[in-house]
Amino acid sequence: MTSTLLEEDSGDAGAQEEFEAAFEAAVAADERIEPRDWMPDAYRATLVRQMAQHAHSEIIGMQPEANWITRAPSLRRKAILMAKVQDEAGHGLYLYSAAETLGTGRDELLDKLHSGRQKYSSIFNYPTLTWADVGAIGWLVDGAAITNQVPLCRCSYGPYARAMVRICKEESFHQRQGYELLLALSRGTEAQHAMAQDAVDRWWWPSLMMFGPPDEESAHSSRSMAWKIKRHSNDELRQRFVDICVPQAEALGLTLPDPELRWNEERGHWDFGPIDWSEFHAVLKGNGPCNEQRISQRRRAHEEGAWVREAAAAYAAKHSGDGRGDSGDGGGDAEGARKEAVA
Numbered sequence: 355m356t357s358t359l360l361e362e363d364s365g366d367a368g369a370q371e372e373f374e375a376a377f378e379a380a381v382a383a384d385e386r387i388e389p390r391d392w393m394p395d396a397y398r399a400t401l402v403r404q405m406a407q408h409a410h411s412e413i414i415g416m417q418p419e420a421n422w423i424t425r426a427p428s429l430r431r432k433a434i435l436m437a438k439v440q441d442e443a444g445h446g447l448y449l450y451s452a453a454e455t456l457g458t459g460r461d462e463l464l465d466k467l468h469s470g471r472q473k474y475s476s477i478f479n480y481p482t483l484t485w486a487d488v489g490a491i492g493w494l495v496d497g498a499a500i501t502n503q504v505p506l507c508r509c510s511y512g513p514y515a516r517a518m519v520r521i522c523k524e525e526s527f528h529q530r531q532g533y534e535l536l537l538a539l540s541r542g543t544e545a546q547h548a549m550a551q552d553a554v555d556r557w558w559w560p561s562l563m564m565f566g567p568p569d570e571e572s573a574h575s576s577r578s579m580a581w582k583i584k585r586h587s588n589d590e591l592r593q594r595f596v597d598i599c600v601p602q603a604e605a606l607g608l609t610l611p612d613p614e615l616r617w618n619e620e621r622g623h624w625d626f627g628p629i630d631w632s633e634f635h636a637v638l639k640g641n642g643p644c645n646e647q648r649i650s651q652r653r654r655a656h657e658e659g660a661w662v663r664e665a666a667a668a669y670a671a672k673h674s675g676d677g678r679g680d681s682g683d684g685g686g687d688a689e690g691a692r693k694e695a696v697a
């Protein structure tokens with residue numbers, strides 16, 4: 355967007371209208387809105403809400419899979435899983451950083467997560483009961499995330515769109531490793547096949563819920579789509595996901611737990627059965643199988659990591675480059691930092 359739109363709120367009503375018109379024109383022309391551009395307060399708030407929920411999902415999403423790192427069946431599987439869980443932490447980092455460009459700090463967002471004032475994805479309130487769940491999460495949960503997130507690479511807000519490009523590349527890899535894991539189980543022993551089928555049975559419906567409530571109940575969709583934050587409605591993306599998964603399940607030799615799945619020639623899509631929205635709402639209210647465990651584990655990790663944040667802040671102050679840091683050891687300048695690094 356052009357620099358004439360830099361935020362300079364003069365209080366002049368004419369100028370305000372001009373800013374608004376320029377913002378709407380930029381969105382209509384598919385230009386990116388950048389952090390220093392003028393933007394409506396509600397646009398900023400919507401972005402912070404969605405990006406925060408997204409960032410929270412990435413870091414809470416580390417928990418169900420990390421649960422299996424010590425029990426992965428081989429060194430190869432363990433290395434892949436560790437890398438994946440680390441990737442999710444990285445995604446959280448990109449997204450919290452992108453939210454910071456809108457003037458909302460990570461501390462504030464984490465505080466809202468820990469106090470239950472902001473949400474994270476419903477999907478991470480389900481338990482990972484067997485090793486096959488790691489495969490089902492990769493195939494279905496990461497698959498649903500990619501379906502939802504590829505269009506976010508064209509989000510009207512520049513920093514969010516750019517963060518999503520990198521995230522989607524990594525999520526695609528996660529989806530493939532999950533698929534490959536499930537395929538190995540499905541083609542393995544009878545017990546392994548049954549374990550894979552059980553995992554798919556448990557993760558299928560919650561994965562469909564990840565796309566959010568049906569369009570007619572989605573509070574934010576129409577506004578977010580008009581601003582080109584979201585490019586497609588919740589139901590459109592859910593349908594796209596079902597259409598992708600049906601042939602993949604067949605290739606896996608697994609069944610999707612929906613007796614109403616049927617190809618609809620007229621629509622050119624797979625019809626699917628009704629979603630139990632009462633379960634979705636219960637999970638959002640905090641009554642899913644693992645809500646309490648996830649949030650208390652997150653709070654504990656945050657508290658236990660306090661010394662790392664304090665040390666990092668002290669280090670940054672010490673080596674801030676203005677020479678005023680409390681060096682203690684006489685190394686409060688760049689030279690001192692170099693010596694310390696070498697030591």
Ligand code: 3HC
Pocket residue numbers: 403404407408409411412415442473474475476477495496499502503563564565566567571572573574575578584588638
């Ligand atoms: N879980 C938890 N909350 C959900 C939800 C879900 N599956 N789906 C919707 N909601 C919430 C919304 O946040 C909103 O609550 P709020 O007003 O308190 O914020 C409310 O339900 C109404 O839903 P809307 O459809 O009106 O909300 P949105 O327009 O924001 O659409 C969304 C919901 C599709 C999830 C959208 O926010 C979105 O695309 N977010 C970015 C992607 C994201 O958050 N992904 C998380 C998935 S997991 C992940 O990415 C981790 C990866 O490693 C797998």
